[in-house]
Amino acid sequence: MNTSHQRWLLEQLPQWERDGLLTADAARTLRECNAVDESQPGLSQIVMGSLGALLIGSGLIAVIGYNWDDFSRPVRLLFAFLPLLATQIISFRVLQRGDAAAAWVRETAALLQALATGACIALVSQIYNLGGEWPDFLFWWLLLSLPLTWVLRSHAVAIFYLIGIAIWSVDQVGYGRPWNDSSLLYPLLLLGLVPYWPGWPAKAPLSISVRWVMTISAIFGLCSAAVFVSAYHENYYTYRDETFLWLWTLTAAALVLFPLNQVGIDESTGRKPQVVLGSLWLLGYGVAATFRDVSDDILKGASHALKLPLCWGLLAVLLVFVLLASTRKRWAVLAIASIALLPLISFPFVEGKSGYYSTMLSWLVTLHLSLIGLTLIVLDFLGKRGAPRLGALLLSVLIIARMADSHFSLLAKGLAFIVVGVAFLTFNFFMSRRHRQPALPIA
Amino acid sequence: MKTLPLIIFAIAAIGQWAAPLSQIWTHEQTLTQGTLIKLKCSAPDPYDPLRGRYLAVRPEQREVSVPSEMKLASGAPVYAALTTGTDGLATISSLSLTPPATGDYIHLKTGYTYQSKASIQWPFERFYINEKLAPEADKWFAENIRSDKGIIAEVRVLKGRAVLADLSLDGKSFREILKERVK
Incomplete structure (x- = not known):
């Protein structure tokens, strides 16, 4: 349950007590279980604080952009350092106040200091006509702003950092770059946020907005690293699409299996963006792999990727994540993540055949996805946590995919599509009726 | 606390x-x-969202001969020895992997190489100008781009580091020319 839901629940409790819906003991238990951590800023606080800081910071940068030609160099340098000093003093005061400082004040101070840092570097490089492209500038700006997320626990600066490193990483996908100036730095940059989250000792769970930004940043950053290592030279530089596609799939599997504590596991899927986005990619990839041509490309890609250190790094991370997920009995995500590893199982069966032309992988994936679909339905019927509609959808998509590449006539295919559609709708209707049960009393 | x-x-x-x-x-x-060197260059007028208006300074010399024994990867750092001609303008006379023992030099990166030549990436590329002067700079540039005198980049060089100090035309500071035109 997120903070806004908890606040709503706490507001309702007195009324429910008066109405006799809850006993005093039950209300107390609910209050204790859903206590809102007031030190965590609400979304509106972050937005308002960040907006104010952004406006001031952007104004500062625009004033600098004007380029005050009439002032001497020392005076212009003073313009650069004064806002930085002022924001550092404000942040220091906020830090001194510790938990007594309001969340929005902390956010505003941190963001202002980050923006003043950027403005200072920008003005110095303007005064001295420094070269360098904007990604170099962004890189140093991000590194100098990162500690603010650790000490001031600023979500706005964390979001700025996450977006910034993703943009930087995508831009660093270039031919012939050294590894230490390429997207391969992204994992290290992401690890820079560890003191912010999870922290030591572990801090409060991340807000849903930061979770989404972190997941999307990780997807762009890690995927750009995969593209970077997939470059090769053959008269001219190019990338092996099939190689980085498999690396993307391993990344998706790692995201889906990202270790969670029991509280995280018990949360709804919608609050786990890494599971939502990773599963979407893996299921889409799985359905695509049921087509023979695509599965051949995947095998080629996996064979090339296995020569890359990044691939072995991803496989090592996956191994650790699989072990952790197994101990937590996360069978559903393990089943979905295992789609990424099917090419490895197929290798012994296609070895020695001309090229990779084999139906092995496409049939293996079809079987695997069918089993996942059926399991998701059966689990629900057994009274366990399943996803019957997703299961039915998966089976329907598989049937449609197989019909699409079959040699049946258009009429037969059309009729099959109608039958599948009707069956899907009927199943959906049946599940709606099955789940329509009277609500349980709260106490 | x-x-x-x-x-x-x-x-x-x-x-x-x-x-x-x-x-x-x-x-x-x-x-x-640093030593003052002068380089002939072209300078169109783009915009940086964070640092404002600037002139993109592009010295005319874009390639340098590479000794046959020198193998250069794209982006390799090299030392470029500078020679000043009779017209007072400097050019890169040679590349080496270690700093030259005498004379002025710039530490820069090479781009692509082909046959016995390598393209070079100059370590300065921007000359920031006041926003008010920028439109006039644009106009002035269009009028003078084809003149024989050309725009001169005045660069200070010390221990391989180069800093763009000013731009000039016919010995007159670029900023001064623009301020006179704006008046």
Whole structure:
């Protein structure tokens, strides 16, 4: 349950007590279980604080952009350092106040200091006509702003950092770059946020907005690293699409299996963006792999990727994540993540055949996805946590995919599509009726 | 109040000062003690969203001969020895992997190489100008781009580091020319 839901629940409790819906003991238990951590800023606080800081910071940068030609160099340098000093003093005061400082004040101070840092570097490089492209500038700006997320626990600066490193990483996908100036730095940059989250000792769970930004940043950053290592030279530089596609799939599997504590596991899927986005990619990839041509490309890609250190790094991370997920009995995500590893199982069966032309992988994936679909339905019927509609959808998509590449006539295919559609709708209707049960009393 | 966050904050704050201050120190050293060299260049007028208007300075010399025994990868750092001609304009006469024992030189990166030539990436590329002067700079540039005199980049060079000090036309500072035109 997120903070806004908890606040709503706490507001309702007195009324429910008066109405006799809850006993005093039950209300107390609910209050204790859903206590809102007031030190965590609400979304509106972050937005308002960040907006104010952004406006001031952007104004500062625009004033600098004007380029005050009439002032001497020392005076212009003073313009650069004064806002930085002022924001550092404000942040220091906020830090001194510790938990007594309001969340929005902390956010505003941190963001202002980050923006003043950027403005200072920008003005110095303007005064001295420094070269360098904007990604170099962004890189140093991000590194100098990162500690603010650790000490001031600023979500706005964390979001700025996450977006910034993703943009930087995508831009660093270039031919012939050294590894230490390429997207391969992204994992290290992401690890820079560890003191912010999870922290030591572990801090409060991340807000849903930061979770989404972190997941999307990780997807762009890690995927750009995969593209970077997939470059090769053959008269001219190019990338092996099939190689980085498999690396993307391993990344998706790692995201889906990202270790969670029991509280995280018990949360709804919608609050786990890494599971939502990773599963979407893996299921889409799985359905695509049921087509023979695509599965051949995947095998080629996996064979090339296995020569890359990044691939072995991803496989090592996956191994650790699989072990952790197994101990937590996360069978559903393990089943979905295992789609990424099917090419490895197929290798012994296609070895020695001309090229990779084999139906092995496409049939293996079809079987695997069918089993996942059926399991998701059966689990629900057994009274366990399943996803019957997703299961039915998966089976329907598989049937449609197989019909699409079959040699049946258009009429037969059309009729099959109608039958599948009707069956899907009927199943959906049946599940709606099955789940329509009277609500349980709260106490 | 906890001590560790304060220590981290202090280190971060010092870092936020140290990064620009180190740039200022090295560039001031070059500007005050460096040798002045002049390079013929072209300068169109783009815009940087964070740092405002600037002239993209592109010295005319884009390629340098590479000794046959020197193998250069794209982006390899090299030392470029500078020679001043009778017209007072400097050019790169040779490349080496170690700093030349005598004379002025610039530390720069090479781009692509083909046959016995390598393209070079000059370490300066921007000359920031006042927003008010920028439209006039654009107009002036269009009028003078085809003149024989050309735009001259005045660069200070010290221990391989190069700092763009000014642009000039016919011995007159670029900023002065523009200010006179704006009046």
